[in-house]
Every structure is written in C-alpha cells, then in structure tokens.
Amino acid sequence: MSDSDTSVVSRLRKLIGEGAFRQGERLGEVAVAEQLGVSRTPVRLAFRTLEQEGLLQRAGKRGFRVREFTEADVLCAVEVRGALEGLAARRLAEQGMSPALTAELEFWIQKGRDLLAKGYLEEQDVEVWSELNRHFHENIVGSAGSSVIGDAIARNNHLPFAAADSIIIDSEALDREYRKLQLAQVQHELVVQALRHGEGARAEMLMREHALIGLRYAELLDVGRHAPSG
Amino acid sequence: MSDSDTSVVSRLRKLIGEGAFRQGERLGEVAVAEQLGVSRTPVRLAFRTLEQEGLLQRAGKRGFRVREFTEADVLCAVEVRGALEGLAARRLAEQGMSPALTAELEFWIQKGRDLLAKGYLEEQDVEVWSELNRHFHENIVGSAGSSVIGDAIARNNHLPFAAADSIIIDSEALDREYRKLQLAQVQHELVVQALRHGEGARAEMLMREHALIGLRYAELLDVGRHAPSG
DNA sequence: AAGTGTTGTTTTGGATCCAAAGTAGATATC
DNA sequence: GATATCTACTTTGGATCCAAAACAACACTT
Known part of the structure; x- marks a missing residue:
C-alpha cells in the first residue's frame, strides 16, 4: 500500500540478505524501529511478512530471530x-x-x-x-x-x-x-x-x-x- | 505470541476456508475487526500473514480481497x-x-x-x-x-x-x-x-x-x- | 544448597488518535 | 451531454499510549 509499508519489509529483507544481523540474532521491535527511523507499527507488520517468507523465525514466546541457514x-x-x-x-x-x-x-x-x-x-x-x-x-x-x-x-x-x-x-x-x-x-x-x-x-x-x-x-x-x- | 494474535489469523483462516466470505470479496480492516470483536491492529497483522499464505490478495492500492481459487x-x-x-x-x-x-x-x-x-x-x-x-x-x-x-x-x-x-x-x-x-x-x-x-x-x-x-x-x-x- | 516465590524490568500485544491517500459523487464548464 | 475538477467521505498507514505477558534477578523458605 504505502511506500514505507512495503519498504520496511524490503529494507529489512535487504539487511538480512546482506548479513547485517548475525544468524540467529534476536530482533527487537523497538531496536529495529529506531534503526530504520520508523515507529514500531510498520516493523511489527513487516516481521509477520518476513516470518512467512522464512527469513525470520519466532523466538519462543517472545519476539523473532534471524533464521539460520545451513x-x-x-x-x-x-x-x-x-x-x-x-x-x-x-x-x-x-x-x-x-x-x-x-x-x-x-x-x-x-x-x-x-x-x-x-x-x-x-x-x-x-x-x-x-x-x-x-x-x-x-x-x-x-x-x-x-x-x-x-x-x-x-x-x-x-x-x-x-x-x-x-x-x-x-x-x-x-x-x-x-x-x-x-x-x-x-x-x-x-x-x-x-x-x-x-x-x-x-x-x-x-x-x-x-x-x-x-x-x-x-x-x-x-x-x-x-x-x-x- | 499472545493468543489473540495467532487466533485472529486462524479464525480468519477458518472463516475463509469455510467460505464465510465470497471469493474475491474485499475485506476492510474495520469490518473484520468488528466482526471478530478486536481492534484494527491484530487484524492488520493477520492480513499480512494471510497475504503471504496466499489466502488474501492485495486489492490494488487499497486493502485486501479474498483470493479466488479455480x-x-x-x-x-x-x-x-x-x-x-x-x-x-x-x-x-x-x-x-x-x-x-x-x-x-x-x-x-x-x-x-x-x-x-x-x-x-x-x-x-x-x-x-x-x-x-x-x-x-x-x-x-x-x-x-x-x-x-x-x-x-x-x-x-x-x-x-x-x-x-x-x-x-x-x-x-x-x-x-x-x-x-x-x-x-x-x-x-x-x-x-x-x-x-x-x-x-x-x-x-x-x-x-x-x-x-x-x-x-x-x-x-x-x-x-x-x-x-x- | 536447592528450589520456589516474589518483584521489577523489558518487551510485546491491543486500542486509539491523527494524518495521508484514495474513491466516489457532485458541480461546473466546455 | 460529456468531461474535468473539486470536495466530501472512506479507508488505510504510522505513532503513541496502556495493559499484559515474559524473563531475570533476588530473596526467602525448607
């Protein structure tokens, strides 16, 4: 829909692809939001999308972590x-x-x-x-x-x-x-x-x-x- | 994470599977939120998940519609x-x-x-x-x-x-x-x-x-x- | 000493508010 | 009469606030 909605997803996708985060690193909503300069809302939306894409995994009961690839x-x-x-x-x-x-x-x-x-x-x-x-x-x-x-x-x-x-x-x-x-x-x-x-x-x-x-x-x-x- | 987060997804998944919505029907965030008795936020999150699952499709610039299956x-x-x-x-x-x-x-x-x-x-x-x-x-x-x-x-x-x-x-x-x-x-x-x-x-x-x-x-x-x- | 209960901190989930973008309808002009 | 533009309304996106859940640290009890 709006630019930033999809753009947060693709920016995160790019960052993960480039290895900006360690494999298995836990991603907090606030931390990522600050890093991208947006509020928590678009990040929360993006996390759900990236989870389905397989780039993120739910980390137990709380939060997501970067999927590890062998x-x-x-x-x-x-x-x-x-x-x-x-x-x-x-x-x-x-x-x-x-x-x-x-x-x-x-x-x-x-x-x-x-x-x-x-x-x-x-x-x-x-x-x-x-x-x-x-x-x-x-x-x-x-x-x-x-x-x-x-x-x-x-x-x-x-x-x-x-x-x-x-x-x-x-x-x-x-x-x-x-x-x-x-x-x-x-x-x-x-x-x-x-x-x-x-x-x-x-x-x-x-x-x-x-x-x-x-x-x-x-x-x-x-x-x-x-x-x-x- | 919380129950309702995933539960909104699965409730919607179930509704779509049961054919509660017409194929191709446009789904508004507010309408669905009221129908499920929650606020817009969890619905917005669920829409992103269901989009990735292929059950919803983006409807042009605005909103989502129920995916049609042949x-x-x-x-x-x-x-x-x-x-x-x-x-x-x-x-x-x-x-x-x-x-x-x-x-x-x-x-x-x-x-x-x-x-x-x-x-x-x-x-x-x-x-x-x-x-x-x-x-x-x-x-x-x-x-x-x-x-x-x-x-x-x-x-x-x-x-x-x-x-x-x-x-x-x-x-x-x-x-x-x-x-x-x-x-x-x-x-x-x-x-x-x-x-x-x-x-x-x-x-x-x-x-x-x-x-x-x-x-x-x-x-x-x-x-x-x-x-x-x- | 080990296990359990409690409390405090962190983080996420849900609701609401505001702004922006989109759509539709109506009016005016050609 | 048709087209274009302007306006009013609808709907979504982003930010923020509050509550609840989870985790960790500490103290207390057995």
Missing part, C-alpha cells in the same frame, strides 16, 4: 525451485504452448544467443542476462495454468540464495561466467525444444537440472578452463 | 505438494534412513495395517487415520535434511484444499473411503520399501502419485465398487 538449506532451496519450475514446465508441455508463448520464449532465447554471440562477456552484459533469464523463467511459470506454482516459487525465492537470478555473483572471472551462461543458454534452448514437442518428462527434468547450475557446475567450469591450456 | 488452482496445489514431498522422499532415499526413522515409519505403517485389518471403516477410524497419515508424511518431510522443504509444504498447505489430511471428506460413503485408504496404505508401504532400498527415483515417483489420491482416484474407486456387483 549449506543443506541452500541446496534444498535450489532443489525446491527446480522441482517447482520442473512441475510448471511439465504441465506446460502437456497442455501445449500457445503460439504467442512460443514466440515470447523464442524472443528471449534469441536475446541470449545475441548476448553470447560475441564470444565473451562484458560487465554490463550481466544485467542483460539477468533480465532475459527472469523473463524466460517467469513466462514458463506464469503459463502453467495456475498462479499457485508461481506463488510457491516466489515464496521460495525470498530466501536470498534461492532465486534464479542469483546465478551470477563473480563479476571478476567473466570468462568463467561466460561458460556458465553458455550452458544455461543451451539448457534454455533444450527446455523450449522439449516444450514445443510436448515432452513433459524431458522438459521437467531439464528444468530441474537447470536450477542446479549455480551450485553444482563449479568444478565442471574450472575443468573446462584448464583443459585447453593443458 | 479448479486448476486446486489441482496445482496438490501437484505442488506431490512435487515437494517427492523431492523430500528422493533426498531421504539417497542419504539413507536411520534405523530410528525406519522404525518410526514402520510403526505408523503397522498402525495403518491394524486400522484396515478388520475389513471395513468406522466413523472414529477417520481421526485415527488422519493422525497416522500426518505422522507418516511429517516424518519423511522432516528427515529430508533441511526444513526448507517442510516450510514450503507448510505454506502450500495453508491453501485449505491442498493439505494431505484433506483426503477424507465423505464420511457417508465409508466403504468407498475404506478402499481409498487401502490404496493409500499400499502407497505408504511402497514408499517405505523404496526408501529402505535407497531407490530415490521410485520413492519420489510414488510419493508424487500418492498426493493425487484425493483428486484423481474417484472414478477408479467407483469402478471398484460396481465391478463385483456386475
């Missing part, structure tokens, strides 16, 4: 996104794609091809990829016939490390990121191929695997870099 | 639960089950056998099954190595028709429900079998199918009833 949680959150996006892809393949949706997906696929065509990655390309990646995923999830899947994914994505566009972090090693995006692009194209052919199981499996690219492809990419020089 | 939403919510519980089962199968967990699952399986052994269903058996079913599912989801999956399922289950124990509605046709529970029992046993053997893919698939029992098994059960008499 490495297993991170992996699980990514797998959850994969499972849900895979479900969306399977449903979409089974119900068939509209020409408009096919064209839309092809458009973003082409954008990816264009981006990677020059053979390397520049700093500003990261933002472009993030955009097209977001559109690609949102189009698939949003066309699965019900907003329930999309809502579940959105809730999962509130965990800062689970979102699809958290692929890119390392803007130092751009050559390495380039190879990662090449793989992501191939996966995108294969997903669309499977969707067009109505191959539900394949679309689901590809989408699920695609979710893991940010976590499990690290060694693969390093091997790829060393092989040509060795 | 039949596709119901099916999707059940499939989402299946996908997530399937993911939990696969992870559990791959990481291996502790002896304690195996014993626990066997315990609830045996309870199910006992319940169905007499060959028919009584009114009070429904509650017993609901209990053991809940324990069975919670044990699997809670042992998947991270609470992230369980949280996602819990959020999904806030949709009143999506929860696992919404299997049973029809306490009139107890013979029909008996056959349904027989199938559910078989599925439970097969899931445990797959889990014990570390068959991740099979466990996942079985769990996913199991989620559909409340929706997709209707005709099958009717056929089963008519076949012996024809």
Whole structure:
C-alpha cells in the first residue's frame, strides 16, 4: 500500500540478505524501529511478512530471530525451485504452448544467443542476462495454468540464495561466467525444444537440472578452463 | 505470541476456508475487526500473514480481497505438494534412513495395517487415520535434511484444499473411503520399501502419485465398487 | 544448597488518535 | 451531454499510549 509499508519489509529483507544481523540474532521491535527511523507499527507488520517468507523465525514466546541457514538449506532451496519450475514446465508441455508463448520464449532465447554471440562477456552484459533469464523463467511459470506454482516459487525465492537470478555473483572471472551462461543458454534452448514437442518428462527434468547450475557446475567450469591450456 | 494474535489469523483462516466470505470479496480492516470483536491492529497483522499464505490478495492500492481459487488452482496445489514431498522422499532415499526413522515409519505403517485389518471403516477410524497419515508424511518431510522443504509444504498447505489430511471428506460413503485408504496404505508401504532400498527415483515417483489420491482416484474407486456387483 | 516465590524490568500485544491517500459523487464548464 | 475538477467521505498507514505477558534477578523458605 504505502511506500514505507512495503519498504520496511524490503529494507529489512535487504539487511538480512546482506548479513547485517548475525544468524540467529534476536530482533527487537523497538531496536529495529529506531534503526530504520520508523515507529514500531510498520516493523511489527513487516516481521509477520518476513516470518512467512522464512527469513525470520519466532523466538519462543517472545519476539523473532534471524533464521539460520545451513549449506543443506541452500541446496534444498535450489532443489525446491527446480522441482517447482520442473512441475510448471511439465504441465506446460502437456497442455501445449500457445503460439504467442512460443514466440515470447523464442524472443528471449534469441536475446541470449545475441548476448553470447560475441564470444565473451562484458560487465554490463550481466544485467542483460539477468533480465532475459527472469523473463524466460517467469513466462514458463506464469503459463502453467495456475498462479499457485508461481506463488510457491516466489515464496521460495525470498530466501536470498534461492532465486534464479542469483546465478551470477563473480563479476571478476567473466570468462568463467561466460561458460556458465553458455550452458544455461543451451539448457534454455533444450527446455523450449522439449516444450514445443510436448515432452513433459524431458522438459521437467531439464528444468530441474537447470536450477542446479549455480551450485553444482563449479568444478565442471574450472575443468573446462584448464583443459585447453593443458 | 499472545493468543489473540495467532487466533485472529486462524479464525480468519477458518472463516475463509469455510467460505464465510465470497471469493474475491474485499475485506476492510474495520469490518473484520468488528466482526471478530478486536481492534484494527491484530487484524492488520493477520492480513499480512494471510497475504503471504496466499489466502488474501492485495486489492490494488487499497486493502485486501479474498483470493479466488479455480479448479486448476486446486489441482496445482496438490501437484505442488506431490512435487515437494517427492523431492523430500528422493533426498531421504539417497542419504539413507536411520534405523530410528525406519522404525518410526514402520510403526505408523503397522498402525495403518491394524486400522484396515478388520475389513471395513468406522466413523472414529477417520481421526485415527488422519493422525497416522500426518505422522507418516511429517516424518519423511522432516528427515529430508533441511526444513526448507517442510516450510514450503507448510505454506502450500495453508491453501485449505491442498493439505494431505484433506483426503477424507465423505464420511457417508465409508466403504468407498475404506478402499481409498487401502490404496493409500499400499502407497505408504511402497514408499517405505523404496526408501529402505535407497531407490530415490521410485520413492519420489510414488510419493508424487500418492498426493493425487484425493483428486484423481474417484472414478477408479467407483469402478471398484460396481465391478463385483456386475 | 536447592528450589520456589516474589518483584521489577523489558518487551510485546491491543486500542486509539491523527494524518495521508484514495474513491466516489457532485458541480461546473466546455 | 460529456468531461474535468473539486470536495466530501472512506479507508488505510504510522505513532503513541496502556495493559499484559515474559524473563531475570533476588530473596526467602525448607
């Protein structure tokens, strides 16, 4: 509704994501309110929202604390996104794609091809990829016939490390990121191929695997870099 | 925290689930507050929680409205639960089950056998099954190595028709429900079998199918009833 | 010495007040 | 007659006040 209502939520979300609070730290309403320069009311509202998002946990009978995340949680959150996006892809393949949706997906696929065509990655390309990646995923999830899947994914994505566009972090090693995006692009194209052919199981499996690219492809990419020089 | 804080949430949740409000109806803070006999403050807090749970939607710039659910939403919510519980089962199968967990699952399986052994269903058996079913599912989801999956399922289950124990509605046709529970029992046993053997893919698939029992098994059960008499 | 009861402090929950934003209705103007 | 603007009313957001619950420290009793 008003700016500050949602803004307190997103400001807190940002602070938590940045690690401004220790994991498990207890958050008092007054302390946070003073820190953000607002009264207790919007903070109280925000705490309820953040609790549901999974970023805060009730601390016993009184107050909230910052949710602690293990490495297993991170992996699980990514797998959850994969499972849900895979479900969306399977449903979409089974119900068939509209020409408009096919064209839309092809458009973003082409954008990816264009981006990677020059053979390397520049700093500003990261933002472009993030955009097209977001559109690609949102189009698939949003066309699965019900907003329930999309809502579940959105809730999962509130965990800062689970979102699809958290692929890119390392803007130092751009050559390495380039190879990662090449793989992501191939996966995108294969997903669309499977969707067009109505191959539900394949679309689901590809989408699920695609979710893991940010976590499990690290060694693969390093091997790829060393092989040509060795 | 206090009773009424959570109680306003659950009272509203119940009212919405019972259809006390029309789908899409706009909910004003003052109106609801008066109806529940509290002030606006706890209602405002509850609205934020219910929004995150997916039961309320923001109505443009002002206020909230009751979320409208289509039949596709119901099916999707059940499939989402299946996908997530399937993911939990696969992870559990791959990481291996502790002896304690195996014993626990066997315990609830045996309870199910006992319940169905007499060959028919009584009114009070429904509650017993609901209990053991809940324990069975919670044990699997809670042992998947991270609470992230369980949280996602819990959020999904806030949709009143999506929860696992919404299997049973029809306490009139107890013979029909008996056959349904027989199938559910078989599925439970097969899931445990797959889990014990570390068959991740099979466990996942079985769990996913199991989620559909409340929706997709209707005709099958009717056929089963008519076949012996024809 | 251990456990229990009491008191004081801290923190949250609920109610109310005020301001701001939004909506609708009416009037005036083109 | 239609559109635009102004005004009055409705509804929500933010701040503050008060009460109640929880936690901690201390003292008292057994």
